[in-house]
Amino acid sequence: MxxxxxxxxxxxxxxxxxxxxxxxxxxxxxxxxxxxxxxxxxxxxxxxxxxxxxxxxxxxxxxxxxxxxxxxxxxxxxEGGSGASIEIGHFLVNSIVYATVSTVLVVFFSTLAAYAFSRLHWRGRNLMFSLFLTALMVPGILTLLPNFVLVKELGLLNTFAGMILPFGLFSAFNIFFLRQFMLGLSTEIEEAALIDGAGRLRVLFGITLPMTSGPIFTLSILGFIGMWNDYFWPLLVTSDESVQPLTLALAVFKQSSPQAQPDWAGLMAATLVAAVPMLALFMAFGRRIVNSIGFSGIK
Incomplete structure (x- = not known):
């Protein structure tokens, strides 16, 4: 043949x-x-x-x-433009601050919580983890109004803190993801370090975190992309251009045209400028993200 x-x-x-x-x-x-x-x-x-x-x-x-x-x-x-301008550098910096600080906070606190759920033994741990998982079943849109009222009562409207804090302190998915990965890690090295007198924080930052760097990196990239593309929450809590991210600036740029027809070419150019950093980020680290998710599994 x-x-x-x-x-x-x-x-x-x-x-x-x-x-x-x-x-x-x-x-x-x-x-x-x-x-x-x-x-x-x-x-x-x-x-x-x-x-x-x-x-x-x-x-x-x-x-x-x-x-x-x-x-x-x-x-x-x-060329058919509206004559309107957009300070894209200023709004890019705002987006970088918003996405970076939010990502660092949520990944850090999720790592601490995941370690507590996977390594520490305390009464009510499984029940508390089950309650955390119920947060995955609640649509995010249902939490926007309570969070907005909280931010308003704290006087944090039109501030980076108001945009970041409601979603920078807790993520049920991140906690679940990291806990599942940590459960698959060997505890022998950690137990040996505890016997030698190392404290829990030293074990966490010196042993567990280096072994969990892959999933942490994955969550950081995905979280950064999600925050970078966030639109509705900043729209609710900010009206001041000094803190508005680029996603809101694009909408303002579209609405600023005095003509009957918006500057579609300019709007698409601004959209590309906003999207290119995220596309480059995912293309550079996409394989590592997929490998980390596949290695984590569901245990």
């Missing part, structure tokens, strides 16, 4: 459908990003005349110049 015949026999209808499905999912996933890029490289006036074109219409770098503050008002209006 020749090699060609062997390859033909290996092909099946099922494999054909599987490949077709994967290609379809890939196209559906990538197409929105391509359309955003196509719109961001188009002239607004030309775009209105030919909105269905698969290629950039009236190719120009003008939308990116408008977003980065490199275009004058006259140049912006000449």
């Amino acid at each position: 020749t090699a060609t015949a062997t390859r033909r026999r290996r092909f099946s209808v099922g494999k054909g459908f599987a490949w077709a499905y994967l290609i379809g999912v890939l196209v559906v996933t990538i197409f929105p990003f391509y359309w955003i890029l196509r719109t961001a490289l188009s002239d607004n006036y030309a775009l209105s005349a030919d909105p269905a074109s698969p290629l950039p219409v009236g190719f120009t770098w003008g939308p990116f110049k408008r977003v980065l503050g490199l275009a004058t008002t006259q140049e912006s209006i000449a």
Whole structure:
């Protein structure tokens, strides 16, 4: 039997459908990003005349110049822009502060809680962990109003603290994820350290944390991406541009047009600028994230 015949026999209808499905999912996933890029490289006036074109219409770098503050008002209006500007550097810094501090806090406190649930023996531990798990069943939208009232009563509206604290101190998923991983770790080294006189905190930070660096890194990346893309919660608690993240700035940029039609090209350019750091982050560490999740398992 020749090699060609062997390859033909290996092909099946099922494999054909599987490949077709994967290609379809890939196209559906990538197409929105391509359309955003196509719109961001188009002239607004030309775009209105030919909105269905698969290629950039009236190719120009003008939308990116408008977003980065490199275009004058006259140049912006000449390409169909609104003349509105966005201080993207300022809002990028706000997003970095919001996402970084929130991620560091929630991962740190989740690690402490996961260690307590997996290594310490205390009365009511299993019951308390079950209560923690019920938080996974509560839709996040139901907690927004109580958190908003709490932040308002504490006088933390229009502050980074008001945005960060409600979601930076507790995450049921993070605790569950880290606890499951810690349960699979050997306790021999930790027990030996305790016998030698090491305290619990020293064991946690000197032994357990280094062995749990993979899942912690994974949760940090996923948490950072989630906070970076957060929109609704900052919208509720902030109206001051000094603390607003980039997601809110994009909405303000869309609404600031005095024209009947928003500056779609500029808006798509700003969206790409906001998305590129997260895409680069996930592409750089995506394999490590998937491997960590698969290694953690459910125990």
